[in-house]
Amino acid sequence: MVGAGSAAGAALPGERVRISRLTRMLESEKLLAAALLAPGVVILVLFIAYPFVMAIWFSLTSIRVGDAGEFVGLANFTKAWSDTIFQVAFKNTVFYTFWATIFKFALGMWLALLLNRHFRFKRLIRASMLLPFIIPTVLSAFAWRWMFDPTFSVMNWLLFHSGVITDRLPFLSDGDWAMWCAVLVNTWRGMPFFAITLLAGLQTISPDLHEAAALDGANAWHRFWHVTWPLLMPVTLVVVVFSVIQTFSDFQLIYVLTGGGPANSTHLIATYAYQIGVASGLLGEGAALSLFMFPVLFAVVWVQLRFMKRMEGH
Amino acid sequence: MKRRKFLKASGAGIAATGLAGILAAYRAPVFAQANTIHILRWNDFVPAADKVLREVFAPEVEKALGIKLNVETVNANDIPARATAAIQSGSGPDIIMLLNNNPQLYAAGGVDVSDIAGEVGKSQGGIYGLPTSMCTVGGKWVAMPWATVPALISYRKSWFDEIGVKEFPKTWAAYHAAGKKLKAAKRPIGQTLGHTFGDAPTFAYPMMWSYGGQEIDAKGKVVIDSKETVESVRFMTQFWKDAHDEGGFAWDDSNNNRAFLSGDICATLNGASIYVAALNGADKFKTDKGAPLHTDILHAPLPSGPKGTFPYHTAFTHMVMKYSKNVKGAKEFLRWAHTPANYEKWIVVQKGFAVAPTSQWEKHKMWDVDPVMAPFRTAGRGGRHMGFAGAPGQKAAEAWNKYIIVDMYAQAASGKMKPEESVKWAAGELAKIYK
CATH class of the missing domain: 3.40.190.10 (Periplasmic binding protein-like II)
Known part of the structure; x- marks a missing residue:
């Protein structure tokens, strides 16, 4: 304060005018808001907008590794659309997102309702439940891959020695099995996010409402359906939006668990775009493939946000 | 005064380390x-x-x-x-x-x-x-x-001996017959048909070539959709079912090493790393009779198809x-x-x-x-390049990176497609590359 005061005191008349102009500018709410938002906008432009614009530009060119290529218009998009592996990857992405989100939501809700009760070691259990979410995906996917190993799977070993199976189960070596294994691992990893967020939502609901409903004769299901669920809906929608975005653009889990195999049966858009763009060096085609995610995610988010807005209106 | 002294001293230091010279030369020291x-x-x-x-x-x-x-x-x-x-x-x-x-x-x-x-x-x-x-x-x-x-087949000599095969099969048909017996005895052949850099292409490409199939001709025209390729895929589909460990669809290049060393498979196309590991771990890797595993391992080239054998290393x-x-x-x-x-x-x-x-x-x-x-x-002497009979160029590399030939076999062997469909699929994918 002393320094600032003495500096201001020592300032020349011209500088004093400038300082007072700056103060006046900062007193304007609009300008202050702009100044405070600027760092965030710069980060967004540098790390989100710039790569996004570059991806659009790449997708319109024949750029490949070490060769800038030339403008090809929508050729990369039309090629991708007729690509049978991409078609499989697109269907897989929708399937994977749909089922993983359903399971994460159902199990997350169930877990949140359980954790909302009072029991011993409640805090410890709530904290430990977050472990799958905290462990880096690459590490947990590796651990699952070992558990599903075609030859040395501990699951097969357990099931075989407990007499449940007589032959190994093809966890990752059959396309359908591998896809469901991926859904399972994604559910295991993402369920805590649902549970903890829904739990936070549950704790904002006043117990008085439940008591009043109970006094009116509502059973547990009725209390959930008519009291808890409507009040939890906004939180649920936010969690589902986040989850759909993360699951639809998932890469790490599939890359480590199956690499998109066997025979492309578990490729997602992100893993296939990586194989084409990065591993094969066809950057333009890879960018076009990855951009197919954008309209789908945009539509999902738009519909859900509109729904939320309508709910808020009510 | 203190600051002046410091600047004087540091100036002397800079002069001693030649900063002036470095600056003059516009180069880092x-x-x-x-x-x-x-x-x-x-x-x-x-x-x-x-x-x-x-x-x-x-x-x-x-x-x-x-x-x-x-x-x-x-x-x-x-x-x-x-x-x-x-x-x-x-x-x-x-x-x-x-x-x-x-x-x-x-x-x-x-x-x-x-x-x-x-x-x-x-x-x-x-x-x-x-x-x-x-x-x-x-x-x-x-x-x-x-x-x-070099990719050669590592195999368990005693297991082949036990089914009456004293010399490693020289043709795919003979290998199929031996593998069928060994799989029935819970000793299948191990082979990856997954997306992995080594063992998958070193098996799939030679399998195609041995039947006379090839991706393109010398002029770069896609010729994979031929009766020779279809025949090779048809053979592989049956061979896989009868003689292979079906977990191989999800294997990378290390899975067959582990499966062989643990006594789960009788043979696999590989470099010599299995034998080298068995040799270095003679106390660790044993046969079912307790002998060091490396004493029961031999190497053989890939069997021949109707058109011969053409390895890829x-x-x-x-x-x-x-x-x-x-x-x-x-x-x-x-x-x-x-x-x-x-x-x-x-x-x-x-x-x-x-x-x-x-x-x-x-x-x-x-x-x-x-x-x-x-x-x-002398294994290094042989070998065809991917993209044979055309140039081993960028397009052949792209086809390999997309695992088109490997997937052609994997899709048929897994029952996802019929052999003819899988070959047609591969032809379509190659046509997009060699357009």
């Missing part, structure tokens, strides 16, 4: 431009070889040339991604080890190493045909062949990157590493898993030590 070479390679299946690079090559090349060698190793399947990122960003390792025909894909990112290839080839009996085709573009060497890992090459700020040092290092006295230190610990790219090394005394390794001695 020598110690800041240390002659460092960053080389990116795979995690060698023979770990002792990586140890030689770090513990023998690094100190020796520093002593000999003043080059500080920084060796980084990663999973081989991750190298293409690293190479793409490095070339596009214009920064990364000075030398990148590339696999198979990837030098064709990254040709624009590598410097001309024809001088080194010329010297090494001339003084060491000539570079084999397969690595030559992988590393040359328009007669220019864009990468320097370092080694080749995995080439390992070094590309000196154009963006490197020390191209001269990188080339000096490669030249030094290929000097017989230095290269020998690396190649002998491979014990035949990797063979040199030049014929002179066939005469090395290491081949007299172990007769089990004898089939690897």
